[in-house]
Amino acid sequence: MDVKNVKGTHDVYGEEANAYMEVENLMSHIAELFAFRNVRPPVLEYSEVFTRGVGESSDIVRKEMYTFTDKGDRSCTLRPEFTACIMRLVTQNKLYATNELPLKYYYCGPVFRYERPQLGRYRQFNQFGVESIGVNSASADVETIVLAYTILQSIGLENVTIKLNSLGDEETRNNYREALKQYFAKYIEDMCPDCQSRFELNPLRILDCKVEDDKKYIQNAPRIADYLSKNSKERFDEVKALLSALSIPFEVDDSLVRGLDYYSETVYEFHYTSQKGLNYGAVGAGGHYGNLMKEFNGPDYPGVGFSFGIERIVSVLTDDDLLPDVSNSLTAYVMPMDKSYVNSALMIASMLRVEGYSVDLCYEPSKLGSMFKKAEKKNSKYAIIIGENELESSTVVIKNMNTQVQETVKIDNLVDYLDELESSDHECDCGCGCHEDHECHCHEHKEK
């Protein structure tokens, strides 16, 4: 192969594809339980959506966007995140005018960022997330955290650390930024070059610095908690109290500063370190934002939302062997003994598929033995043989791959026969009717 996938993208297939499907379905399902509804903005937006929405000073907009000019000379961008898209979608369609607040939406799909690929980081990756728009309160913030926590719990991530912080309102941040600048002015000469540029651009980010030598300065820096305005402090206290009341564990982390410009007040991240100790960073993150919708000339509604990195979550699940066990099994595999019976096999397969059974057939008949091997490899519960003897009498042989029991059945009676087998065959633990140890592929077992 001389043509490969684009750097930073990845193909998903096999068990991994199953995992993605399971994870996405589960997340969507739980979001629905929380009364969030699905929205699907386009992958492609005018670049302005993100320069306005995400903010021109953010790294994402400055150097990570896939932007190009289309044939109509318009600047378009593959979305690097969803929140700005949702704001555009909501204001453009005036969804706020006809629906009760808060507007609650969830989304799932690929996003694009031009970054260096590495562990848990891709240029095209999938996000699942929610936005709750129009209600400015601690309880709205907490609802999204509860939702995210519930999702993580139900996909099997037990030891999730929720890091929580408040960035306060505008007043808070202005005061705090000044305090930080004043404090760091004394030390900035001795700090790392990154911090020196952060000092100018966004002093808040200095708190996020990982350079060992800088930590001694950061330790004693002013803390945002001391600068929260009265309103912000009350709100943050309320968030913490609510979370405690709901028995949701969290850690307040002063240094938690989100990289997107639009956040204010409550911000949070979900961390999970796999048992192998690989650090994927945050598997999800979110927070409250104040002025986003105004950027799109909508009403001045605030919002709160989070997003998960599906790739990171699937990686973590894979590492810790927590992937749901979805073996792609078949009810039946139809095996024609000769090429001339393939059409009959297709008819029989179609007949069973219409009845709701998952059925495949062998298109290139070979020795019976090797077709049985294929049936086994495909995890088929039954093998159906069509041969000369059978066709003459309009019958097929159907064999239970587990019990090895086989029977000759009239084609006209095949559906009834299978229905009966499938409905009565559920006595032992595995549900297939036999009493031996083996993997079970029956419907009822799978639904548990």
Added chain:
RNA sequence: GCGAAUGUGGUGAAGUGGUUAACACACCUGGCUGUGAACCAGGCAUCCGUGGGUUCGAUUCCCAUCAUUCGCCCCA
């Protein structure tokens, strides 16, 4: 944008300056031409990322390039 490591079949991987490139798994074929997890026999890399150089000779040494992976930055 910066730093580091790696690059041999479908996969995991040995290996050597010299002429047939181990081994394992997977796969295919046959032993068993109407019955599948075992066993046995055989097959499966015109070639060791690509280009150039050193050499009588390179998959093995050098340079470049590309790709992958990891770290920093930033982020999900």
